[in-house]
Amino acid sequence: MPGAEIWVGVTTPGTELPERATRIEQALRRDGLRVVEATSYDDDVLLRVHDPRLVEHLRTVWSRWVEAGFPVEPGQDRVVPYIMPTAGMLDGLPEREPTAVHAAAGRYCYDTMTLVGPGTWQAARAAVDVTLSAVDLVTGGEPLAYALVRPPGHHVTRAAYGGSCYLNNAGIAAQALRDAGHERVAVVDVDAHHGNGTQALFYDRADVLYASLHVDPGAGWFPHYAGFADETGRGAGLGANLNVPLAEGTPDAPWLAALDRIVEAVAAHGATALVVSLGVDAAAADPESPLQVTHDGYEAAGRRLAALGLPTVAVQEGGYHLDTLGDLVARTLHGLADR
Numbered sequence: 641m642p643g644a645e646i647w648v649g650v651t652t653p654g655t656e657l658p659e660r661a662t663r664i665e666q667a668l669r670r671d672g673l674r675v676v677e678a679t680s681y682d683d684d685v686l687l688r689v690h691d692p693r694l695v696e697h698l699r700t701v702w703s704r705w706v707e708a709g710f711p712v713e714p715g716q717d718r719v720v721p722y723i724m725p726t727a728g729m730l731d732g733l734p735e736r737e738p739t740a741v742h743a744a745a746g747r748y749c750y751d752t753m754t755l756v757g758p759g760t761w762q763a764a765r766a767a768v769d770v771t772l773s774a775v776d777l778v779t780g781g782e783p784l785a786y787a788l789v790r791p792p793g794h795h796v797t798r799a800a801y802g803g804s805c806y807l808n809n810a811g812i813a814a815q816a817l818r819d820a821g822h823e824r825v826a827v828v829d830v831d832a833h834h835g836n837g838t839q840a841l842f843y844d845r846a847d848v849l850y851a852s853l854h855v856d857p858g859a860g861w862f863p864h865y866a867g868f869a870d871e872t873g874r875g876a877g878l879g880a881n882l883n884v885p886l887a888e889g890t891p892d893a894p895w896l897a898a899l900d901r902i903v904e905a906v907a908a909h910g911a912t913a914l915v916v917s918l919g920v921d922a923a924a925a926d927p928e929s930p931l932q933v934t935h936d937g938y939e940a941a942g943r944r945l946a947a948l949g950l951p952t953v954a955v956q957e958g959g960y961h962l963d964t965l966g967d968l969v970a971r972t973l974h975g976l977a978d979r
């Protein structure tokens with residue numbers, strides 16, 4: 641697991657904890673939801689969504705870090721980027737594969753918060769299996785399946801990870817639904833933060849609509865560089881991307897009004913299947929976001945999305961307040977199941 645985060649150079653306790661999944665599972669079992677164990681999948685869909693070099697990096701970087709001795713000298717037991725080959729640094733030069741593992745650490749990771757430790761790869765790869773298992777339930781006829789996964793995924797682009805995410809589960813779900821025969825798929829992202837990774841994956845494509853409501857990155861919130869309203873897609877994908885940035889402190893009514901715009905866009909897109917990036921960190925109690933959505937707000941959101949009448953795969957994203965996130969997820973699923 642990542643173990644910690646390094647934020648503005650300071651080591652802070654991680655918020656993306658294993659206990660998040662335990663708390664959600666407890667709430668769902670309490671509510672009597674049917675629990676299905678995941679099965680294993682090969683890398684087929686994973687490698688069509690992500691650059692094979694990113695996948696190989698994540699699979700091997702921890703053992704390379706250990707072999708290089710970093711946990712002993714200088715005593716860093718997590719993979720932490722130290723140099724990042726930004727577009728400004730390279731100024732058009734080719735992005736080479738660095739020899740040193742400590743240089744490679746920043747080749748595929750774009751922040752210092754998303755550390756790799758023992759088990760990180762296994763957890764991220766297992767989340768892909770859980771997601772694909774949920775997709776199979778839905779393509780097999782279930783109207784709704786929810787993938788209880790961590791780490792989350794919506795900040796991962798085709799070739800770069802960050803934002804406490806390593807592999808883009810929602811993007812993989814959307815691609816798998818396309819492969820299963822859905823000509824048009826929509827991803828609706830209700831996490832408090834913009835899913836810059838999912839947006840990037842489908843930015844040039846007309847077949848997958850990405851739509852998100854989130855705290856305004858222009859007001860100083862992660863991911864800072866993406867999530868603005870004027871990002872509407874590119875080339876064939878023009879018009880298939882919708883961002884609704886919201887002011888800090890936004891409560892239920894305007895949050896749900898933003899979601900109504902998104903629901904309209906999904907219907908207009910002609911999607912026949914829906915992926916919900918289900919982050920519950922827009923809730924009032926969450927330590928990672930300034931939005932003020934209530935439990936009732938999340939359930940209402942689920943109900944509005946259910947009204948689309950589409951087969952739906954919900955994938956867990958953020959949500960960090962341990963005492964409330966289980967109920968928030970349960971209430972949202974309750975709304976999503978109301979069809």
Ligand SMILES: [Zn+2]
Binds near residue numbers: 831832
């Ligand atoms: Zn978030």
